[in-house]
Structures are given as C-alpha cells and as structure tokens.
Amino acid sequence: MSVTSTSPTTNPLSDFAKRLRANFQTYALIVATVIIWVGFSVWSGGTYLGAQNFSNIFRQMTITALLSVGMVLVIVTGHIDLSVGKLAGFVSVVVAYMQATYWPKVLPGHELLTTILSVLIGLAVGALYGVFQGYVIAHLRVPAFIVTLGSFWILNGAILLRTAGKTIPANQPFLSVIAQGYLSPLVGWIVAIFVVGLLFITMFISRRRKVKYGFDLPPIYQDLTRTAFFAALVVAYVFYVNQYNGIQIPVLLLAVIAVAVAYISNNTRFGRYAYAIGGNREATRLSGVNIRGNIFMVFVLMGFLCGVSGVTLASYVGYGTIAAGTGYELDAIAACILGGTSTLGGIGTIPGAMIGGLIMASLTTGLQIMNVAPAWQYVLKGLVLVLAVYVDVYFKKNR
Template identity: 45%
Template sequence: MSRPLNDQPLQKKLKFKFNAQSYALIIALILIVLIFGILTGGEFLSSRNLSNLFAQMTVIAVLAIGMTLVIVAGHIDLSVGSLAGLTGGIAAILQVWFGWGTIWVVLAAVAAGALLGLWQGWWVAYRAVPAFIVTLGGMLIFRGILIGISQGQTVAPLNDGFKAIANSHMPYSIGYILAIAGAGLLFFSAWRNQHKRQQLGLVTDNPVKIYGKLLVYSLLILLLTYMLNRYNGIPVPLLIVIFSGGLFIFISNKTSFGRYIYAIGGNEEAAALSGINIKRHTLSVFVLMGALAGVAGVILTSRLNAASVSAGEMYELDAIAACVIGGTSLMGGRGNVVGAIIGALIMASIDNGMSMMNIETFWQSIVKGLILIVAVWIDISSKKQSSAA
C-alpha cells in the first residue's frame, strides 16, 4: 500500500499543536510572574513572597491532582472543599479534644476522606446517580457534619508537630540534595525511555533536543531552590505536592489503571466493550479523590493552626478551575496532573499578585472567572478543530 502524500505535513501539524499546548501554560505563567514582578517593583519575585506563594497554592494543588483523574474519567466532584474542611476538622478535634498524636490524626483524616470518597463513588458507580448530584449533596452533607461535630466552634490550638506539617521548611543542604536528585531523576527517566524505544525498534527523538530541554528544567529547579533557600528553605507543603503529583503522574501514565481511566473518559461504551470494569475504576477514582481531600484538609488545618466551620469553602471551584486552566477537558478523556499543578500555581499567583497590589478582593474573583471561561472556550475550540481535521 502506498504511503499518503500528506502524511508528513500532518505529522508536523500534530507535533506543532502538541508543542503549542505543552508550552502555552508555561508561557502564561511566565507572563503573569513578569507582569506582577514589574507592577510590584520586584517584590513579587522576592524569596519571601515566592515561599509564601508556594505554601499558599498547596491545598488547591493537592485537590487539583485528584480532581484531574475525576474529570478525566468523565465526572466532577463538587464536595472536595467541604470534605477538606471536614477531614481537617476531624484531625483538629481528635488532637485538641481527645489528645491524639499527630501521626494518628493525619492517618484518621486521610482514612475518613477515603471512606467518604468511597461512599460517594458507590452512589455514582453502582447506583448510577450523576456525580454532579451526588457530590453536590456531599458538599452540603459534609459541611453540615463539620458544623455538628465541632458544635460550630473553632477548634484550636494544635500541637507543634501538627503545625509543622504546613509551616516548616527543609534545611538548605537537604533542599539542594533534593533538587539535584530531582534533576538526576529527570535525566534518568528520559534515558530509560529512549533506551526502551530503541530496544523496541521505535523512532527516538533528537537527544540534543531532549537533554537540552531537561537541562533547562534542571537549571530552573536549582534556581528556584536557591531562591527559596534565601528565605527559609523549601516549604514542606511544596514537597507534599511534588510527591503527590509524582505519584499520580506515575499512576496515570505508567499503570493500566491510569490508561483505563483515560479510556473510560474518552469513550465509556468502547471501554466497557474492551472489558474494562467501569464501576470498579469509577469507585477507585472517588476513593483517591477523597484521600487527597484528607491530605488537603490536614495541610489547611495545619497552616491555619485551627479548624473552623468555614474551612475549605469554594475550594472545589478553585480546584476545578486549576484543572481546566491546566488543559483538562470537562468532557473527559483528556488532562494531565502537571497541567493541573501549574493551573493551581497560576490561580495562586493571581491572588497573591493582586493582593500585593492592594486590588479589591472582588476583582480577583472576576479575573479568575474570566480566565476559567476563556480556558473552557479554548478547550472547546481545540476539540472542534481536531474533529474538523
């Protein structure tokens, strides 16, 4: 069979489109940083502010990591803010009122989040109730439970060990060791991927391009580590985000479970005909989301050194917005964890920068809402172009 004449131009077109989508977020983030850096006289780029910025974005980033898989699977979770507030409240109550140790209350919060995620997933997967309705009900239920068990009180203060989860920093030397190890891991992963492709007889990319790009990433990692070390070091919550992100990147890209989730979101009927257990995988996605909500609740409560009945309000919308800004399609089947984390960083940067400029709070909501609408419009437009091609 003869090869189509237009095959090569099509490959170049797809490659260009992929590169444009890959780098659009990074370019947008750089522009936001530069604009706020100029408008704040460089204060936005100070080591202290960067440290605070990364600490602020961690809760939304953790929620966005789990939300990515939920949306990729073709669902939505409107309860994550209330669930984070409830699990954080459970942790605070167990420690302040009952004297539990830090490790046990953290485990209890994550387990409670996973169990409540299991409950919601059961309704969605095995009782065919739309996720929108189940999680909307869960948002109200979890907020009500939090008010009930806390008796409407702010539960505080927490032990020093618990406060350290979100308010401590890594020693400078360990920060540099972790940065170098992370850069080395990037190069090893790229080399291993290229080696596997060679063994399978597949086409490999230009080594200069691959390792040159990784060299730039590594330099950025070291520069960021240097900037953070100029203040107090790398915030521990940032390491939690990096670990959670790395784990879920591995799950989504390197496991059959991750591939099945993308298949379910892309075409559920075809996935079922392929033998994928739709119900079990849908249930698992909500369990993972619940566990991450528990992690987010612990970080939030630790950072505030208190649990209140309003903790986590509207966080679900910020998490969804971070995913959409990061390229996750609300129609399912497409999205990635890295994009969601960058989306959370963009959202936090907008809040942080506008606050430093003393811009009224309502403008922050307006700007984030407009960005969300534009992000969804771009997603829909790109899908239309893909179908037309």
C-alpha cells in the same frame, strides 16, 4: 516511527514547530504564567517576585492543588465532585479535634505519635468517604453531580456538628511542620541533586528500553537538552526558595503526590482506563474493562487526596473552623479547566492542572499585594477563567 514505509524527510525545525503546535495549550499556559509574573512584578516594583512572595505563591496553591490532582481524573472519567472542599474541611476539623481534644485526654505526652495518628486518621476519613461516594456513584448509579452535591451538605453539617460552632486549635508543633515547615538549604540542595539525578537516570532507562525493543532512538542531544531544561528548572527553583526559608514542605508533598498520580494516570491500567472511559464509555466497556470498578477507584483516590488536603489545611491554618474548605471545590475545578481538562471527559493532564492552579494562585497573590479590593479579585478571577477557555476554544476552531 512511521507505520507506512514512506517516512517524510525529517527537518528538525519543522519537527519542532509541529510539536509546538501539538502542545500549544501547555505552552500557552506557561506563557500566561510568565506574563502574569512579569506584569505584577513591574506593577509592584519588584516585590511580587521577591523570594518571600515567590515562595508564598507556591505554598498557598498547595491545598487546592492537592484537590485538583484528583479532580483531573474525576473530570476525565466524565464526572464531577462538588464535595471535595467540604471533605477536606471536615478532615481538617477531625484532625484538629484529635489534636486539641482527643489525644491530650487519651494519650497525653506522646506528641509525635499522636500527630502521626491524627494524620493517618485524617487520611482514612477522606479515603473512607471516597469509598462511600464511589459506591453510590459507580454501583448504585446515582449521578456524581447529585451525590457530591448531597455530600456537600452532609459534610457541611458534619463540620458544624464537630466544631459546635467553635474554632479548634491545631497549631501543635509537629502538625504545623506539614504545611508550615521548610527544609534547610542544605537538605534542599540534597533534594535537588536527588531529583536531578533521577531525571537523568529515568532518561537513560527509557533510552535503554527503546533499544531493547528495537526502536530508533531520538538523537541524544535532544533528550539531554530536554532533561537538562527540567533539571535547570529544579535547580533554579531550589536556589530561589533557599533565598527565603528553603523548600516549602507542603510544596514538596504536592510535588510528590502530583508526580505519583500523573505517573499512575499514564502508566497503569487504572489510569489508562479512566481516560478511555471518558473518551468513549461504551467502546471501553466492550473492550472488557470493568467500568464501575474503575470509577469507584477514581472516587476513592479523590477521597484520599481530600484527606491529604484536609490534613495540610489543618496544619496550614492552625485551626479547625466552621468555614474550613469553603469554596475550594470550585478553585480545584477551575484549576483543572484552566489546565486544559475537558468538561466532556477523556482529556486533561495533572501537570496542566498544576499550572492552572499556579496561575490562579499567582493572580490572587498579585491582586492581594496590590491591595485590590476582594470584590474585584473575584470579578477578575471569573473573567480570567472564561477568557482562558474562550481563547482555547477559539484556537481549536481556527487551527
């Protein structure tokens, strides 16, 4: 696909090396994850990577990972959102309140219907708060750092008001399914077959589009190898979690949302503009892009994802508590940074943030299994974050 007529001799090996260098960060993250897994497995004598714990690592990362999905876009546009943890917490409290107090009074006996309503209300609360924050940031032009810091306190107050200092139960069976349910092995395999099929269909559609526009196709074995690799990952994952309870419903939810938002960020004007704004706001503005509208929408999406995260949180913990969501914003931001999102804006991917979140969850779980004191868990987490970014800075400088 060279623009000038001189096309260099294509050596597949050097091509591979080039791609390896270009995606250094992604591979480094995957290697780091594997090292952490192997390390803890050896240390724990194998229990760490047992099916049950493996399944739990993924389940535990979902709530903050849902926040990271939105946070990537927030940071990519050059902003920050410090309120996401408290917003998710507030949503979880609202959902718990609806479930435990409101519906039994207003609509008793309609468990499924009321649970669906609770979920929808939770999502709406998140999205509406996103609308409010987005408006203040994008249109009233108050810096996001300040708006979301203010929201942090506002929502903390709202949580205290709603709970009145008490714990609200949210362990109704239908709600619990969201974060605690599993797909039966059979359904799991159906999902796996569906996903694998989708991977191959997408590959062929993309090849056909290239032909339609007259581009050279990469050799079929190359596409096949790559698609087969991802398919194998999916199959292996399903096989392994089926050894425990099956596919975790919250992980499935996270996967669907992450794939959807990743797709949006790459393939829609909304996503493209977000990256362009973070890369050079002025140039993007002069290209006729509605900057404020775009930033507004990024915060609405962030709010909606806080809603999803909050609903999952209520279901996961089974309670709405005064401490709900505390500190999640920092975990979400750290996952993005670990995953290669630049704090300067313009750079960052959702898959990267997901791996970042997985690394954090893997570390936390591992340290817990090894009975490391919580104090040291914090110290290590902090060190890993700074070290990881330093390694990245070092390799960028010396390439």
